[in-house]
Amino acid sequence: MFRSFYKIALLLGLALFTTSGWTAVLKANQGVFISQVRQAINGPKQNQERINSAALALQQAFKAHTKHVLYSPSCSSVDCLAGPKIQGYSYYVSPQFVFWDNQAANGAGQKDVPELKIAIYDVASRQVIATQIISSGSSSVMIGGSHTEHELLSGSVKAAIDAFYKDPS
Secondary structure, X not given: OHHHHHHHHHHOOOOOOOOOOOOOOOOOOOOXXXXXXXXXXXXXXXXXXXXXXXXXXXXXXXXXXXXXEEEEOOOOOHHHHXXXXXXXXXXXXXXXXXXXXXXXXXXXXXXXXXXXXXXXXXOOOOEEEEEEEEOOOOOOOOOOOOOOHHHHHHHHHHHHHHHHOOOOO
């Protein structure tokens, strides 16, 4: 039931954050360090093109808010928070594909589409300050015409990242 609520909230464009009750608003012009886009724990492996597309979409989305964005494919876990590469950055982004086994879609002949989960850490405190699962098939982001998977993912990622920089008040 929680997963259904979460997916409905995502389709409506709502940003769901950590359960601490605190909505994270990221500060513009603060450095962002993005680790390697990891494979889903369950489900099929994603091809390198999809991983590269997700990494590029994240970089472009964050670059709209800061000039200091670094994608490091050699960093693959939160252990990077302790490394020297992270110095000078305020936020650490840990992206990973997630995969829901969508029985209804499979029965209708539709493909399962993996989603991208991002966790954003405050580098100074090493605490997660926000999380979100981004669906590349959200009709609320790209309407009309046919779009490539990269365009859909890029638009969805941009909308999600932009929401992190908006003050909800």
